[in-house]
Amino acid sequence: MRIELTANAGKRFHASLRQAGDREIGGMLLAEQLKSDHFRIVDFSLDSFSGSHTGFQRDPETHQKTLDEFFRRTGQDFQRFNYLGEWHSHPSFSVQPSTQDINTMTEIVENQSSLITFAVLLIVRLRFRIWIEHSLTVFARDQAPQPRRISRRVVWI
């Protein structure tokens, strides 16, 4: 699977992380599907967290509102533009997913009442206010989490 990022989204990540400083931020990843196994992150939501690292599973209402807005903007072309997963920052520790992160993502894809059977988790960290470190993990129902990298062609700044 290949996942890339538009230059605009990259710039926005950078600006958001800079602005947040030591505060943890996160939201949803919204993507365009280019091929069956090739996605491009075209947008993301930026939610305010209550300060707790484990709080990234937002309430369903906010989730749906963000999605609806994205679907409207992209002409309701769900096959092409859809939810890809979640992202958040680890401002002061490693970008590897925590146990809680893995549990939360597993719950999202294993939830039998949900349509989501596949989601990625992107964790980012701004280093020295200049570059972004990241980890990207793919979660799919009935499968073990798989670590990935964002395509190297991506420029984060």
Ligand SMILES: [Zn+2]
């Ligand atoms: Zn985390």
